[in-house]
Amino acid sequence: MLQAILFNDTSYDDHHGCQLVIRQIRALATEAGIHIAHASPVRHDWTKDRFLLERVAEADVCIVNGEGTMHDDAPAAMMLGRLARHCRKLGIPCVLINSVWQNNQQLTEFAGDFSQIFVRDDLSREALELAGVASEVVPDLTLSFRPAVGGLVRHGLIINGSVLKSVQQQLWETLSQLPSDMDVRYLSIRTIPPLRHGSEGRFFFKSLKANAKMLRHRLGSRLGRHPDASSSRGLGRLRWRYSVQSTADFLRTISAAEGVVTGRFHMATLCMITGTPFMALSSNTHKIEGLLKQAGLSGRLCESYTEGLSRLPAQPYSEAERAGLERFLEHSLAAAKRMFAGIARLASDAQNK
Structure with a gap:
């Protein structure tokens, strides 16, 4: 080879x-x-x-x-x-x-x-x-990638973050203002990377040190008081608190949602491969706009989480969107x-x- x-x-x-x-x-x-x-x-x-x-x-x-x-x-x-x-x-x-x-x-x-x-x-x-x-x-x-998901009963909406701190804080402000009976929850895209071995074994101790630090943050985020979204440290802890470690479980979680509102590029692509309706906010480059244009989903760009949550329940994929997305994939x-x-x-x- x-x-x-x-x-x-x-x-x-x-x-x-x-x-x-x-x-x-x-x-x-x-x-x-x-x-x-x-x-x-x-x-x-x-x-x-x-x-x-x-x-x-x-x-x-x-x-x-x-x-x-x-x-x-x-x-x-x-x-x-x-x-x-x-x-x-x-x-x-x-x-x-x-x-x-x-x-x-x-x-x-x-x-x-x-x-x-x-x-x-x-x-x-x-x-x-x-x-x-x-x-x-x-x-x-x-x-x-073609995930092995399907046959799940969809319920509730997922709200996901952004690489931009101001947008991530907007997410928590939006969540705090939602009616208590609204079925919306936050899901982070974070996960602990695998340890290095084989041809990458020389990075083993570097990855072990990094993973140990991440694991401490994850455990710390789930103990004691709920992290404060007003600080960078608090936002980081919240991402760990609401994370799913297995990629397969993460994809199944998305697949079981009625829809997702996200400011992250890869959350949008993962919604596409799981057939999950979504609304997307702009990120730090034109990557989300470019992706939506390619997939024929430019109408799914929104200005805020509030707008995304208000539009999403009434915007499941249309037949045209579904057919276009299938061709795009x-x-x-x-x-x-x-x-x-x-x-x-x-x-x-x-x-x-």
Whole structure:
């Protein structure tokens, strides 16, 4: 099999969406004949990692998971751009996948160093096109997953958070003002990441330390007084207090809801793959607007949780929305498979030169 190194492995983050993205990257890569021999954690400085630098020099291809990183010339994004230039100098293909692209100037200087770029939405493709850089659209890789859920009786609404502190606080203000007989509950997307072993064993103690800290926060959030939503610490504790640790259980919980109001991109994609009606608030990039436009669900964007909760009960999926969403999910899976098959061809061609 072709040997690859994965960069920006977001499964180290405490997030069901990130866990599922990396799961799909590994599964789809294997199906295409690519073995991910090593993975570099999100925000890990590859330039100071001698082991990783040696592995890069031996790899057939480097795969960068752009996810929510490649925007606003962020330091983590610039580090991944420099990786592409490093790989180009070595003659090793470096491919950016599953990426947003927005508000970049310095980063755009490195865009041409990627062998190929696959962005998640048309808005990101258009941003690169304006900079004279070609890219292809392949929707977020969570959309290539097919959960084993179904037959559950739906009841009640779920309200989910945001990466934006002000929006997360708005969520708790909204909940505090709801009638007591309204069947609405908060569900966090947080989860404790798996410990590292095998080819990632050198990060075992790092992951153990991080997981122990997360576990303390989770236990602390469920003991004593209810955390205060007015502080950053309180918001963090609330996310742990109302979390579900198993991704399978998390997806079943969504599948059993009549609807979800969320400010998180991956909660929206997970609603799509479980067939759950939802309303979405804007996030820190155009990712949610881009996703809704792709799926033919632009009418499901709302300005506030109050608006989302008021509109959702009267807005189950229409027949047109349901048919369009089914087509979008089929397209997403097919596009993801084509992308990895293309990466395999690219690596093979480079190997044969």
